[in-house]
Amino acid sequence: xxxxxxxxxxxxxxxxxxxxxxxxxxxxxxxxxxxxxxxxxxxxxxxxxxxxxxxxxxxxxxxxxxxxxxxxxxxxxxxxxxxxxxxxxxxxxxxxxxxxxxxxxxxxxxxxxxxxxxxxxxxxxxxxxxxxxxxxxxxxxxxxxxxxxxxxxxxxxxxxxxxxxxxxxxxxxxxxxxxxxxxxxxxxxxxxxxxxxxxxxxxxxxxxxxxxxxxxxxxxxxxxxxxxxxxxxxxxx
Amino acid sequence: xxxxxxxxxxxxxxxxxxxxxxxxxxxxxxxxxxxxxxxxxxxxxxxxxxxxxxxxxxxxxxxxxxxxxxxxxxxxxxxxxxxxxxxxxxxxxxxxxxxxxxxxxxxxxxxxxxxxxxxxxxxxxxxxxxxxxxxxxxxxxxxxxxxxxxxxxxxxxxxx
Numbered sequence: 001x002x003x004x005x006x007x008x009x010x011x012x013x014x015x016x017x018x019x020x021x022x023x024x025x026x027x028x029x030x031x032x033x034x035x036x037x038x039x040x041x042x043x044x045x046x047x048x049x050x051x052x053x054x055x056x057x058x059x060x061x062x063x064x065x066x067x068x069x070x071x072x073x074x075x076x077x078x079x080x081x082x083x084x085x086x087x088x089x090x091x092x093x094x095x096x097x098x099x100x101x102x103x104x105x106x107x108x109x110x111x112x113x114x115x116x117x118x119x120x121x122x123x124x125x126x127x128x129x130x131x132x133x134x135x136x137x138x139x140x141x142x143x144x145x146x147x148x149x150x151x152x153x154x155x156x157x158x159x160x161x162x163x164x165x166x167x168x169x170x171x172x173x174x175x176x177x178x179x180x181x182x183x184x185x186x187x188x189x190x191x192x193x194x195x196x197x198x199x200x201x202x203x204x205x206x207x208x209x210x211x212x213x214x215x216x217x218x219x220x221x222x223x224x225x226x227x228x229x230x231x232x233x234x235x236x237x
Numbered sequence: 238x239x240x241x242x243x244x245x246x247x248x249x250x251x252x253x254x255x256x257x258x259x260x261x262x263x264x265x266x267x268x269x270x271x272x273x274x275x276x277x278x279x280x281x282x283x284x285x286x287x288x289x290x291x292x293x294x295x296x297x298x299x300x301x302x303x304x305x306x307x308x309x310x311x312x313x314x315x316x317x318x319x320x321x322x323x324x325x326x327x328x329x330x331x332x333x334x335x336x337x338x339x340x341x342x343x344x345x346x347x348x349x350x351x352x353x354x355x356x357x358x359x360x361x362x363x364x365x366x367x368x369x370x371x372x373x374x375x376x377x378x379x380x381x382x383x384x385x386x387x388x389x390x391x392x393x394x395x396x397x
Contacts, residue, residue, distance in 0.1 A: 047314040051305070055297035063269065063293045070269045072289050150285065151274040190271035194341075195361075221268050 067228040068221060070154065124187075124201035126217040129226050132186050141184035144175075146200040147220070157188065157223045165189075165196045172208055181211060188216035188223075247386055250379055251306050254319065257376070258303030264346030265296035272296070275343020279333050298322065313391070316384040323377035330370040342369035 063069035127135075135141035136159065143160035145152045152162040163175055179185070185204055189196035201215040216222065265272040273292040281288065298318065305315035330342060341364040362368055 044314050044317070047311050048318060051301050051311075051314065051318060052294075052298065055294050055301055058301075059293040059297040062266070062297070066269070068268065068270060070273050070289050070292050072286070072293060147274055148277050150277045151270070154273060154285075154289070155270060190274050191268050194271065194274075220270060224270070 068224045124198070124205055124213040124215055126198075127186060127214040129216060129218055129222045132188075132214075132216050133226075135184060135186065141186050141214075142179060143216075144185055144187045144200070145189075145220075146187050146196045147189050147194075151190075155220070157220065160188070163200075165200050169207075172204070176204075176208055176210055184212040184214060185210055186214050186216055189219045191219045191221035192217055194219055243386075247383055251309075251312070251316075251383055254376065254379060254383070255303045255306030258299045258306065258319065261345055262296045262300035262303060264344075265292075266300070267346065269293065269296070272343055275341060278338070278340040278343075279329050280336075280338065281329065281332075295322075313384060313387050316380050316387065320377055320380040320384055323373050323380055326373040327370060327377055330366045330373055333366040334370050338366060340366060342366050344369055344372075 060072070063072065132141065132143070136143055143157055144163045145156050145160040146163060146165045148164050148166075149162055152160075152164075156162070161175065163171060176185075185201075187197040187200045187204070197215040197217075197219060201213045204210045204213045218225075269292055273289060276288045276292055299322070302315045302319050302322070305311050306319070326344075333340060344364070347360050347363060
């Protein structure tokens with residue numbers, strides 16, 4: 001054959017024998033001749049099926065093995081369907097007063113939080129999961145998941161409250177009215193590449209005038225990597 | 238062997254397309270939950286299970302197509318799949334853009350380039366659905382162009 005080969009033909013032709021193509025078309029390494037005679041040949045369809053099938057197999061296998069995978073089958077009707085069992089988290093549950101109108105003071109020094117509020121009043125400070133976890137465990141902070149509700153339902157940090165970024169203002173007001181004013185609100189979204197938490201934190205401070213607000217920079221991914229990849233351990237006393 | 242500039246360009250385009258697909262796939266595989274969130278944000282009229290399945294499978298389709306394009310193996314099939322995939326993305330981003338949804342396209346992880354800290358405005362623009370729509374349209378065009386070139390070459394060989 002005098003016709004110069006395409007680059008892709010040359011590459012494939014060296015390392016792999018020509019596959020069987022359409023009966024009417026001459027064999028062409030790499031499957032180039034598979035298009036001869038018009039539309040997709042059976043060979044191409046088989047290759048498409050192979051790629052899609054392999055993608056499905058790899059995708060579901062990887063997802064099942066990955067601690068940060070998607071919980072397949074989670075719907076809005078099954079909240080908290082995080083992929084790994086939430087019981088593996090060693091963090092204690094939030095205090096019972098989180099969503100109650102009868103609000104005792106959180107076990108912390110209000111003066112200290114008030115002074116913190118002056119420091120973060122205009123630009124909420126970032127926080128990482130270990131610190132956020134300690135604050136929540138001490139009853140000094142509440143976690144707010146600002147991702148879309150469907151994503152919250154697919155998996156969230158235990159004890160967090162869903163308050164999507166696009167919620168109407170009255171939802172924010174209602175939520176904040178249920179919190180002690182010296183309780184820190186920590187907003188989180190998906191990961192470091194998500195800016196929703198910072199935006200909501202800004203709104204909480206500047207629009208709703210909440211005194212103590214921070215945002216978790218690593219988001220839900222940071223929590224997953226920190227908590228769901230660890231072996232389950234009994235809660236420390 | 239005399240390789241024309243056009244064939245050279247096709248090879249470069251194919252390599253770039255493959256690398257882009259690999260980048261997109263790795264970005265999504267590194268944080269599947271965030272990718273699922275991005276899909277949810279498009280507010281597509283599909284059941285959650287379908288969207289979750291897409292979040293699980295799509296990155297791997299991109300990864301395999303990227304590898305196939307770089308390796309030069311099953312190239313026409315990979316190009317056909319990429320063209321279809323890009324048209325799907327064009328439809329998704331187009332409807333989001335038309336509806337005025339202010340969402341992140343969820344296509345690439347720009348942190349690899351260190352852009353979020355240096356140029357947050359540029360990142361927001363690059364993640365907007367309007368930009369994603371134009372980019373997907375361009376990529377669909379590139380994949381279609383490469384596919385058409387291969388079709389023609391294949392037919393020329395067959396006719397000889």
